[in-house]
Amino acid sequence: MISRRDFLYRAAAVGGTGLMLNTMSAWGMGIASRTSEPPALSGSGKGRKVVILGAGLAGMTAAYELGKLGYEVRVLEARDFAGGRCQTARKGFALTELGGEEQRCRFDEGQYINHGPWRIPLHHQSTLHYTRLFEVPLEVMVNDNDHSIVYLENGGPLARQRLRPAQIKADMRGHVAELLAKSVKDNQLDQQLSVDDKRLLLDYLAHEGQLDAGDLRYKGRSGRGYAVNPGAGMTPGPGAASDPLGFKELLASRVGNVYSAVQDFPMQNTMFQPVGGMDRIAKAFEKRVGRHIRYRAEVQSLRHGENNVTVTYKDTASGKLQSVTADFCLCTIPLSVLRMVDTDFSPGFKAAIKQVAYAPVGKIGLQMKRRFWEEDDQIYGGHVLTDIKGINTISLPSSGWQKKKGVLLGYYNYQTAAIEVSAMTPQERADFALAAGEKIFPAYRESFDSAFSVAWHRVQYNLGGWADWNDDSRKNAYPKLLEGEGRVLLAGEHLSYLTGWQAGAIESAWQQLARIHERASA
Amino acid sequence: MISRRDFLYRAAAVGGTGLMLNTMSAWGMGIASRTSEPPALSGSGKGRKVVILGAGLAGMTAAYELGKLGYEVRVLEARDFAGGRCQTARKGFALTELGGEEQRCRFDEGQYINHGPWRIPLHHQSTLHYTRLFEVPLEVMVNDNDHSIVYLENGGPLARQRLRPAQIKADMRGHVAELLAKSVKDNQLDQQLSVDDKRLLLDYLAHEGQLDAGDLRYKGRSGRGYAVNPGAGMTPGPGAASDPLGFKELLASRVGNVYSAVQDFPMQNTMFQPVGGMDRIAKAFEKRVGRHIRYRAEVQSLRHGENNVTVTYKDTASGKLQSVTADFCLCTIPLSVLRMVDTDFSPGFKAAIKQVAYAPVGKIGLQMKRRFWEEDDQIYGGHVLTDIKGINTISLPSSGWQKKKGVLLGYYNYQTAAIEVSAMTPQERADFALAAGEKIFPAYRESFDSAFSVAWHRVQYNLGGWADWNDDSRKNAYPKLLEGEGRVLLAGEHLSYLTGWQAGAIESAWQQLARIHERASA
Structure with a gap:
């Protein structure tokens, strides 16, 4: 059965986008293709077992859909909670980066920061498929606010002005x-x-x-x-x-x-966020597939043969090694981590894994005693863009309007800047963010309550924000990795062109679970 | 005591906007002035009585603020509920337009249309002052959605396309x-x-x-x-x-x-709406000043002298006439209605009242069984702009994301178009809206549940959407009306440059109640 998307893709290949658009128009689809649903699979997975590595959105999507088909699924998750990068830091949330001190979030009840994914574009229909199905309430995330501020240190005659x-x-x-x-x-x-x-x-x-x-x-x-x-x-x-x-x-x-009349595709003036925190999506999945998840299960080795795959993992609570053998393995471990796992992949496959770089990414949430950006400056959500080194954006929360306190995003940095800032202690990072913010907002420092920061490249089970493809790795490594090896298939945002987006993880899982089902049914 | 706004206004008069901007910049105010608070008044109104005509936002603002100062306030409201045009139609809401049949809203529980004011600009700090003070929860109203549709019948080579x-x-x-x-x-x-x-x-x-x-x-x-x-x-x-x-x-x-890179001042990509309906603002006021309101009190005549004002009203339940005498009267009755009240205003003042036109305005809410605009077209809020006669915009709801049903705004028409469409019966108006909508959305008609429409110029106690000033009336009538006559002062959106906005009603009330207090204290 050919999907509409496949058909359109072929139409484009044959007749160019003109033919495709005509086809879409004939279907009443306007400009947007509808790619919002999991693959429609028939048959049953009864009697077949799939071991899924990682209980992030890709892993849980696969567990949910394969479970519905009757597969026996076992999800191994290194952390003691599900969701992967789909996390929300609120009171009590703890994180110890590699080589760092433990941070325990001290925000007030009801305050939080989405330090992983934080916004859902309106056309990421795959993510929206599950928020709808699982009834995760959404609210608007203000992504573009013309009444916000741009502040440039290197702005020539307009430097250091609140424009x-x-x-x-x-x-x-x-x-x-x-x-x-x-x-x-x-x-x-x-x-x-x-x-x-x-x-x-x-x-x-x-x-x-x-x-x-x-x-x-x-x-x-x-x-x-x-x-x-x-x-x-x-x-x-x-x-x-x-x-x-x-x-x-x-x-x-x-x-x-700094601005353009038209935003790039994944960006819109308004996007979505789950009410209460991005991890509401993770929790919604976990509620449905949690019984299949083994937590604190750190994958140590993977061996695959003609008929099955065996994964050995360490129970990080007891330190004991255990194994799972299954008909197939769907591995959603970030490539940055997978490269260090003991596998019997071919040298070519291992080389492909190693070829993919991961993006250093840092974020900090700052709880403020007073929503001075709303009260003093009438800024309700959106981003304050700046060229202050290591900051990029100060983003204002799109929830808790007009309440007393709020958590803003104090920086969102990448690459070199992320590496530099992440070398600081949590306290130093907060100071760094405050020193920048007070240039723009007089009340910034005096309003500061507490901070929670993350440097994703220093988080043990991620080692990076997302796969950072270049032309070479897309051309040479990507097709190999998509193929998988033997009975091991890979899925995750890294195996999509929606890198770093939850939709990439979900759509990649849809593709790979369909392949598993096809092979299992053969 | 001079307010910041007054000072800035004088600075502008003296030194132009350059001086003003410098002053604002020195105050750390950036581009926006802070005009978000009611006048800071000292002293007491104890022993003084003010009769307020109309329990819309202007009337209730005055009742609230004067009440805090110790005035005895009596609000006369012709309807059996407070809020004026700040209304929300939900299940059971009834409206009979002049010369029309009764409409009773048949939307499902939880569904509604804000058929009066429906959006709060982020810089209408006066409205936001009260939502904050009264803890009225707000949510984002998506006012601009680049993923919506524009559909022109007279669009030349792009006519009748869903762009x-x-x-x-x-x-x-x-x-x-x-x-x-x-x-x-x-x-x-x-x-x-x-x-x-x-x-x-x-x-x-x-x-x-x-x-x-x-x-x-x-x-x-x-x-x-x-x-x-x-x-x-x-x-x-x-x-x-x-x-x-x-x-x-x-x-x-x-x-x-159709679009501009920059929206006009009152418009922004995102605006606000109260969670659950615009009338939450009216209810919040009513909760605080309701004890001062006499409902079903239709003003019949107004007599004012050197020392007091007497207002005679009809209790529309019993038909009995009653009177209130007070030290001052704040009249917030729309000029379109006030012109027909028996008053002893001077001929010049009466002429000024009559000089102001009121805008014919129509809206229709259509409850749809299915949110096809989200499901089929990935449009989440915003407006579908069209040149279809009498429609202008089909606006999609900014609440209930991904739920089953929703109420959209099927048209928002003014002037001649509003007059033409409002001549139809409620059923005909719904048919008219459906015939237009189905040109743009194939699922429009089949998804239709029920409609609720309003033509504000046919609503007994409004007779128009808002005051429709022109250069002549602004120049000649406006200053006279602002001045009031004797012990009668006027307030409402019509006495502002924020015509048709709730902020206009509130800020006008702030100004006039300050004048009453000044005179009462003299």
């Missing part, structure tokens, strides 16, 4: 629209544009840049914010307009490059 | 950036731009339009959506790119004019 994205967007687009309108009026584009096109383009530019209808100049607009907001009576009455930022200053600051 | 805003934005901006980049490269803008500016502008355009780094051409981008979304494994793997819409088609369709 609002709406200002920047309005003024950059306004000036650019004015410039292009001038070109059109001066007949400089007559080669490219017909008389009709010119008229329509001027009309569009006047709209897009909100140009003065008379001279097509940009003179500011309400959307950039007022100097004094409109209100009642005569004072403030209509409010007072604000002056646009100068075109040359904007250009020299390069701040226009 | 996604993200497509349109990406392609319009991409083509426009490419065009301007070409002008810059061809040295057509050398008079306006220095060599440095040119380099920086090209850099910005390449970013903004996501142009090919080599030839600076626009060739599509991920943010416009894929033909096949990326996923796991090799199929779909990286997904399949989608082809941009042509520049000439876009221009000819004029669909680029």
Whole structure:
């Protein structure tokens, strides 16, 4: 049975995206393909056993779907809880990074940080399939807030100013629209544009840049914010307009490059988060497949033969070694960790595993005594973008609106910056975050309660935020790893083009469990 | 005591917005002024009585704040519930428009439509002051969703297509950036731009339009959506790119004019709504001032003298006439209704009241058996914009994500269209909305459960959606009405530049109650 997605993919291969779009249109699908459901599998897995390594979302997805088909599933999970990176730090949550001291989260009841995945794009229908099926309540995660702040240390003439994205967007687009309108009026584009096109383009530019209808100049607009907001009576009455930022200053600051009129595919103005924390998804899976999970089971070795796979694991509580033998193994262990497991994979397969780099990623949650970003600055969610080294973004919570306290994300760093910051102690990381934040928010440091940080590359069972593919590894290692070896198949975000997203883990699991079922049914 | 807002307003008057912005910056206020609190009044209103006409948000704000100061307040409300236009239609809610049949809402438990105000902008700090103070839980109202649909009947070459805003934005901006980049490269803008500016502008355009780094051409981008979304494994793997819409088609369709990179001031990507319905705000006020409200009290006449005001009202239950005499009267009755009340206002004041037009406004809520917009089209909240006559927008609910049923807003019409549609019976209005919606959503009609519609200009105690000022009435009537007459002052959204917004009602009440207190204290 061919899925709609497969059909479309083939249509694209044969007739280009035009044919595909026509097909989709004929199906009433508009621009989006519907890839929201687990593979529709028939038959039964009764009498077959699958050992699944890792109780993250990939592992639990496979356990859930294979379990429904009648397979005997056994999930080995090194931690004492399920979810993999789908974690939420709240009061009592403990983490000891490799070579680090133990952190125990001291947030107030009801406060938390999603220090792993933290947002669900609206078109990640696979993740949304399970939140719907398992009735995990969702709420909007404000991913783009034009009333937030951008703060650049290296912003040329606009350096170290608290700029609002709406200002920047309005003024950059306004000036650019004015410039292009001038070109059109001066007949400089007559080669490219017909008389009709010119008229329509001027009309569009006047709209897009909100140009003065008379001279097509940009003179500011309400959307950039007022100097004094409109209100009642005569004072403030209509409010007072604000002056646009100068075109040359904007250009020299390069701040226009921070935002784009269109976000990249996985990003949207609004995304979703589960009410109460991202781990509500993990808990929902765990409720359904928890009986198949062996916790504190650290995989030591894997041996596979023609008829079965044997996995030996250490019970980290007792230190005892135990084994599971199964017809198939679905391994969702991150490649960064798997490379260190004693396996009898072929040298080529081992080399493929080792070829994949993992991204150093750091995050810190800071509980604040007072939601000063809401109270003082009227910022309700979204990201404060900055070029302060090692920070990238200060992200404001999309829950607990108008309450007293809140936990914000104090930094979200990658690569070199993540490695540098993660070398600090938890206390030093908090200090580092506070020193940056107080440049932007006067009340930052005085409002600080407590912190919880993670450096995923230093977390024992992850050793990285996500698989960090490059062209070479995608070309050479990826197909090999997708294939698996013998009766061992791999799944996880790393085996998708949705790297680092929960949807990647789920969709990869869907693909690989379908292959297991196909082979088991053969 | 001068408020910050007053000071800023004067700074602007003296030194222009530059001085004002500097002042604000010195106060750490960034671009937004803080106008979020009721007037700080000292002294006591003990022994003074104020009769307030109307228990909408303006009336209840005044009752709450004056009550705190010790005034004896009496609120006369014609309806049998408080809130004015701040209403929510849910199971059992009844409405009989003038000359119309009774509608009784038949939505399922938990389903509702905010048929009056339905969104709270993030900078309406006055409204947010009370939601915070009264602990009214808020949730995000998705006001802008790039994954929604725009559908134009008169869209030229793109007519009657289900276009996604993200497509349109990406392609319009991409083509426009490419065009301007070409002008810059061809040295057509050398008079306006220095060599440095040119380099920086090209850099910005390449970013903004996501142009090919080599030839600076626009060739599509991920943010416009894929033909096949990326996923796991090799199929779909990286997904399949989608082809941009042509520049000439876009221009000819004029669909680029539907959206702007920057929204007008009161609009943002995300806004707020109270969890459970907008009337939660009304209920929160009512809980605190309800004991002062006389319901079913329809104002018949108003007489004011040097020392007091007497209001006569009819108890609509018994039909009996009663009177209240007070030191002051704060009248929040819409001008459209007030003009018909028997008053002894001066001819000039009466003329001012009559000069203000009220906007015909219609809305319809349609309960759908299935959230097809989420399930079939992955649209989670936001607006479907259309030029179908009388519809304007089909707005999808921002609550109950992934649940079974939902109530969407089937149209939101104004002026002539509102008058035309409101002439229909409730059943005909529902049919009208369904006929439009099914052009865009195949499952629209088959999913329909029941409807509830309102035409505000036909609602007895409103006779319009909001005050519809023009330059003439703002100039001549507005100052007079703000002044009030004798011991009668007016308040409401109509006496603000936030017309039609709850914040206008609240801020107007703040101003007028401060004036009452000033005079009472004199």
